[in-house]
Amino acid sequence: MKMINLIVNGKDVVAATVEPRTQLADFLRDTLNLTGTHLGCEHGVCGACTLLIDGVPARSCITLAVACDGASITTIEGMDDDEVMRALRAAFSREHALQCGYCTPGMLASARDVVLRMPDASEQDIRFAMSGNLCRCTGYVGIIKAVQSVIAERREAGVVSPENPRTTLGPVGSGHAQPMASGNTAFAGTTKLVAAPVQRAAAATAPAPVVPAKKAGAPDSGKPLTTLNQSFSIDFPREQVWNFFGRLGDVTTCLPGASLLAPPTETHVEPKLRIKVGPIVAEFEGAADVVRDAANHSGTIYGSARDTKSSSATRGEIRYDLIEEKGGTATRVEVQVGFALTGSLAQFSRSSIVRDIAKRMTDAFAENLRARLSQGGSEVADGSAFHAPAAELNAGALVFSVLRDRIVAFFRSLFGR
Structure with a gap:
């Protein structure tokens, strides 16, 4: 899995996780639910999937999503x-330039480029420029007339200067790539459109990543994040808790059902979360990067994951603050979680139920955290961290427990008991 940052239709898509082989069109449709990008031949021939990458038309069915790290995508x-x-x-x-409409999104993206670049285009010029977009309905006459009429309207309005969105050589979107550093096992990229890159390294001594700052609950990929606030207290000094939170492997495996896909670094972790909902078993695999603020004893985790067995995916961010209590002998952990869930499992994301489930998950996490700290922070004899996973997360049992408690509370209030 690779982690990328994009700007899609003017909105930041931060720390999105994709497989290296995933095409941009599939990522937009399946992960971001932007189904206006149509897939036709899937060989870069028909043009139905055409969209803009950094303002330049491109075939999204033959463009790898990881190759667009840092780019601005417009569908x-x-x-x-x-x-x-x-x-x-x-x-x-x-001009009746569309019938079934399947080719129309890509046709419009290409036509926009023609209008901007070729203010003096003849009919033959337009036909040649649009030859990469195929239509099986119209015969192209109405399409050509439509483009001609827009060019004529702009000419009458005094717009006669050509605009060429292409400013760099090479494949569209490639202007953001940089060579991979020695020992870096992940795709490295930078961007002039996102505030700063997220970098992953195999060694724990690698420089810490800088993740674009974004408030929890802000819109992401067109879908707002659901925001939850939880807190709990543990009878351990703040510095001890802070040091433990710096070991991402131990923190991750305190979450019920979580395990590790790869050894973590100081700032990056790749978790796997197994969730059981009745007969449904989901296995989310993803990646997350962490930014820590030692001065304030706080941190922010940015991550995303995808179920390996369905189209379900989630992305979000978690902020935690450690606050001293009981004269420094105890610590209160305040957590703010912002998340968005898409796909078949999104039916379980109703906020009222999720808040109750989150409370139970937080309680389970706190209990596991207490146990690890009581054991000296889960370090084994050689000083390395011990990342044994916690028990599997049974969301179905949690949902049933939540519903049962609500029914009991309802009858108690009904009969005054």
Whole structure:
């Protein structure tokens, strides 16, 4: 799995996890639910999947998502306020330039590029420039007329200068790539559009990653994050708890059902979370990066994961603050969780039930944390960390427990007991 940062339709998609082989079109459709990008031939021939990468038209069905790390992606959903696109949509409707509409999103993206780059284009120029977009319905006459009419309207309005969005050589979106550092086992990228890159290294001594700051609960990939607040107290000094939280492997495996896919570093961890909901067993695999603030004893975790057996995926961020209690002999852990769940398991993300389940998960995490700290922080004889996973998370049992408690509370209130 690789972690990437994108700007999609003007919104930050931070720390998204994808497989190296995932095409950009599949990532947009399956993970971000941007289904306006259509898949036709899936060989880069028909043009139905055309969208804009850094303002330049590109075939998303043959573009790897990891190759777009740091790029700005604009799909048909993100062009509602584009002046040229509004004119093209009106012209396509007026000139009957679409029938079934399947090719239309890619056709419009390519037509927009023609209008901007070729203000003096002839009919032959337009036909040649649009030859990479295939349509099996219209015969192309209405499409050509629509593009011609928009060019004519802009010429009458005094817009005659060509605009070329391409500013760098090489494949579209490649302007953000940098060579991988020695010993770095992950795809490394930088970006001029996202505040700072997320870098992963195999050695624990590698520089800490800098993750773009983003408030929990802010919109991400078009879907707002559900925000939950939890807290618990443990009878251990804050510095001891802080040091334990610095060992990502131990912290991760305190969560019920969590295990590790690879050895963690000081700032990066790749967890696997097994969840059972009745007969459904989901196994989420993902990655997360951590930024810690030692001065304030706080940290923020940015991560995402995907179920290996379905289209379900989740992304979010967790902020924790450690506060001294009882004169420094105890610590209160305050946690703010922002998450978004998509796919078939999203039906279990109703906030009222999730809040109760989160409370039970927090209690289980706190109990495991107390046990690890009581054992000296889970360090074995040679000083290495011990990452034994906690018990499997049975979400079905949690849901049943929540519903049972609610039914009991309802009848108690009904009969005044």
